[in-house]
Amino acid sequence: MKQRRDRKVVTEPTRIGLAGLDQGPIERTLRLEAPGEQLGELPLAFERVDLEVEIRRASRDGVRVRGRLAARTTVACRRCLAPTRAEVVTEWDVMFRPPARVTPGEEGVWALEAKAGELDLAGPVREELWVHAPAWVECSAECPGMCPSCGARLADESCDCPPPGPDPRWEALEDLGG
Numbered sequence: 001m002k003q004r005r006d007r008k009v010v011t012e013p014t015r016i017g018l019a020g021l022d023q024g025p026i027e028r029t030l031r032l033e034a035p036g037e038q039l040g041e042l043p044l045a046f047e048r049v050d051l052e053v054e055i056r057r058a059s060r061d062g063v064r065v066r067g068r069l070a071a072r073t074t075v076a077c078r079r080c081l082a083p084t085r086a087e088v089v090t091e092w093d094v095m096f097r098p099p100a101r102v103t104p105g106e107e108g109v110w111a112l113e114a115k116a117g118e119l120d121l122a123g124p125v126r127e128e129l130w131v132h133a134p135a136w137v138e139c140s141a142e143c144p145g146m147c148p149s150c151g152a153r154l155a156d157e158s159c160d161c162p163p164p165g166p167d168p169r170w171e172a173l174e175d176l177g178g
Contacts, residue, residue, distance in 0.1 A: 014038055014122040016055060021063070025056040032125075035071070039126040043133040044086065046071045049125065061114060063096040065121065069128050078136045079145035080153050086137045094124045 016028055032038050032049040039049075053067035071088045096112035096119060103109070110123060144154035149161035 014125065015118045015120050016053070017118045018055070018063070019117065021055065021057055025054050027054050028052075030121075035129075039122050039129070042126065043130050044073045044075060046073045046088075046129065048072065049129070051121070051125065053121070055119065058095060061098050061101075063112060063119065064093070065096065065119065065124070066093045067091070069125065069132075071129060075137050077139040077143060079138055079143040080155060081146065082139045082153070082155075084137050084139045086134055088129060088132045088134070090128060090132045092124065092128050 014030075014032070016026065018026070020026065028051070030051040030053065032051070035046045035049045036042055049069065049071040051067055051069055053065055055063060055065050058064035069088070069090050069092055073086050074083050075086050076082070077084045093108065095109045097109060098114050099111040102111045108124075112119065146153055147159045147161050148164055150159050152159040
């Protein structure tokens with residue numbers, strides 16, 4: 001049986017037709033140029049999301065989607081607030097099954113009606129971005145941050161502010177230490 005290979009770059013897809021899936025896997029390379037509009041609420045304002053997917057029949061009524069996801073964005077460094085590039089790159093693997101065979105809360109499994117002619121990848125892609133988006137981004141591991149008193153960005157300028165004193169909320173614990 002000859003495998004069908006179909007590779008093309010498209011600009012707005014999250015839905016992929018399943019026609020011909022029984023003859024072999026379907027491969028797609030996708031770019032989402034406005035992921036917030038196409039996927040819904042995301043953890044960061046991603047500039048774009050690139051996907052490579054392989055869709056194959058997993059059972060008589062199931063479909064498996066595997067691939068690679070790469071997304072990028074620019075966010076503020078958590079130490080100095082400088083604009084900093086952040087990326088999410090991950091491999092992903094999801095199953096689509098009939099709704100009766102999907103257990104609520106089951107990870108990586110999505111509902112697919114038996115007569116569905118296409119997959120909607122928006123949900124699984126959105127989930128991968130939420131799971132893998134960085135909570136904190138730093139411009140560099142050596143970033144000195146900002147002065148807590150005057151707000152100077154210490155990588156660009158120095159300041160003469162005295163070091164901050166101890167936090168008065170901890171004073172009660174100092175008495176316990178003896």
